[in-house]
Amino acid sequence: MALIEVRDLGVQFQTGDGLVYAVNGINFALDRGQTLGIVGESGSGKSQSVLAMMGLLARNGHASGHALYAGEDLLTMKPAQLNRIRGNRVAMIFQDPMTSLNPYLTVERQMTEVLQFHKGMDRRAARARSVELLDAVKIPDAARRIGTYPHEFSGGMRQRVMIAMALLCEPEVLIADEPTTALDVTVQAQILSLLRDLQRDFGTAIVLITHDLGVVAGLCDQVVVLYGGRVMEQGSASDIFYHASHPYTVGLLGAVPRLNQDDASLVAIPGAPPNMARLPKGCPFSERCNLADAHCVDTMPVLGPSSHRAGVLRACHRSAQQVADNHLAELSSA
């Protein structure tokens, strides 16, 4: 039995414009020590899917499908039971370290309360353990700084504090929602290598949400590519990177700036992210895809195994071969 098993996860929001289907049909399974990357643009539903798993959706949001942790469905659990798992067996870190820590409480208070609540530790023991973890994430002078307030830490250090706080109870799963987006590049690299080390040392399974393909390449075993709330392509990281077979994935990879080529042009995907309240009946990417035809706009492509590579799932009416050919044609005409 996989540690995390997500089946047909969907998220809907009750809005003034009607019911918005932010996420549809997400499936994946994760074992100990594995990393899954969920990639997509803003508004693709990547954050909402993990927020749904953690029971952190907004008031007007509703999750459908199943999110099993150790066989139990997180989506239908009673709140008290979910609270025993959150922060304890499944932990989450968020995108913006500046606002994700309570500015009115000391770091010590925010960390020890996790241990006190989940492990029944007393204040002293909790403090000692917290300092240990702050050391592990390389916060200098941790024993003294733990008594200070979050605003006295820099952005990168705050994110490390968040990571340390999430690992206090040695969770089996860590969900990281764009952990490096708000940080500068050098800090990014440090945080990612930290996550890698922690995974190696603790065997944590990581679900990493990001829009940055570089991040994915460095850390993930499996990748799910989302667009308009639906899975476009899904497979192992090497398959997705070296053998991308969906027009959107191809576009994403093509949009990464290359510093090692003199004549490299930035090839943007034309158009803008979709209005989730008014999606086309068919493939959500059809409006921006240059392989799209009327059939694509009308009929939703089904997510199925690729004919080209084993273990890859793709949702496209065009075959993988057609996508590859079109890509080559574009490259040579650019």
Added chain:
Amino acid sequence: MLLNNRRDSLVRSLGDTLDTVVAGRSPWADARARFFRNKAAVVSLCLLAIIVLVCLVGPYMLPHAFDSADWDAMSLPPTLKNAHFFGTDESGRDLLVRSLIGGRVSLMVGMLATLSSVALGIAWGATAGFIGGRVDTFMMRVVDMMYAVPYLLIAILMVTILGRAFYLVVITITVFSWMDMARVVRGQTLSLRSKEFIEAARAMGVPTRRIIFQHIVPNLLGVVVVYTTVTVPGVILTESVLSFLGLGIQEPMTSWGVLIHDGTTVMEISPWMLLFPAAFLSITLYCFNYIGDGLRDALDPKDR
């Protein structure tokens, strides 16, 4: 120019689509539509219009003068006898007429004091915002000081010293009602001053006076209108409080505040003497509040 011709044409066609789809609507029309969708505000507007109309025209249509004593109808509850619809006070004066005349005075004081507060506030705020620097700091400190002072006490002091002539009451009220407007106008002027379109106008050589009248003033109108409707109930309330304490409008004139005070002295036996003028005042204040809220939402919907 994009290197890929297909992408290039896609972008151009997007531009064309935008031109045709978006039919322009001026922000004023937008705001007006939003305002009229706000039921509470619309109802309040109508109610207020009715009250103003009745206060202006009503006394001419009623058989009683506001100070005429009807000796055989003293301290009557609301009745149809002698057309004393609201009843009479202990001297036989008709309460309905007095309420309406009092309304005239309260509204008149309200309007005058509001006009002068608004004028003072705009002048103060715009000057502070436009000149900026030390002058601005000083002028805003003065505003802060005015806020820190318990206005009613100073108002009482002023009334004690200056007396209770009508125009003096208006002045006293004005002195304490201009600060909100000044602050808001100053803030708006400051932000306008650094907006790109003002810089552009300057760069194009548009003379300062034109900039002020064509660009700054219309943008100030929004906040001015909103805060005027916020100032009015405050002003009417201040007058009413002063009159209630016996320090505002003097005999033989009457206002809602005076009537409420008179009402409290006899409310044991004639509660209607208190309730009718109180109702008039409260409804008027409520209406202004809802209209102000409606305007604020209409002109700046994200400001909750």
Added chain:
Amino acid sequence: MWSFAFRRALATIPTLLAVITVCYLLLHATPGGPFDEERKVSAAVLANLQAKYHLDQPLWKQYLYYLNNLAHGDLGASFRYEDWSVNELVAKALPVSAAIGGGSILIALFIGVLLGTIAALRQNSAVDYVVMLFGNLGHAFPSFVIGPVLILVFAIWLKLVPSGGWNNFEPRYMILPMALLIFINVATIGRVMRGSLIEVLHSNFIRTARAKGLPTHTIILRHALKPALLPVVSLIGPLAISSITSAVVTESVFSLPGLGKLIVNGAGNRDYTLVLGLVVLVTVIAVSFNLLVDLAYAALDPKIRY
């Protein structure tokens, strides 16, 4: 922290001086005012005035004498009551106002925060609407309307409490006036608390707290309450000032022998010096209060450090 406090305290002095000076000059500048030689006053009062205000000296010296008196806590002599100094009149009236005013603010804070919290936690439910309606009522009707209505209902019709007056801090005379002030203040405090708590509950750090699996009561009490209370704390200053205004009206409506009644009577009697002294006193209280609130706010918010 102390230097911050000191600097803020210094900053209040210009305000005080400005108010005192303006009032003082108003008093002198007005024809027919207290210091006009043509005013006819009794010999005893004149003697008092001479002693306190040094009327035979040039204006600037009189002013300095006045400031000096103030600095020593002497608020002046009454223009009408030859036997009483302002200080003595204040000493009798201040405890009454302090009890009613201070007591109501404290109770209103407690009730307001409680109601606001409940309304925020049960947003858009029936409880929320009732609390907000209650809040709107207290906010919309002027105090001098609600007061008499309260008297009408509770004192005259239901005969539960006396309709006014005072008897040496006897509770039944304090209930209705305090109820009025509490009602008005709870309206404002409740609304602010509700809005502030709702906003705090939407912040990212509350989301983190929930992700940590903390139970709801811990999140509210430990994480949300302190930041939510900050706007309420900064509200106390203006609230205290408006309470002074309300006190004037309340004491008039309920015939309470407090500072408000004193000032209104003084104004009615044209007892200029009394009114001046009281205005100065109350301004000092108001400004000091604001200062205290500012300091409290700075102490509560760890981001403000000096």
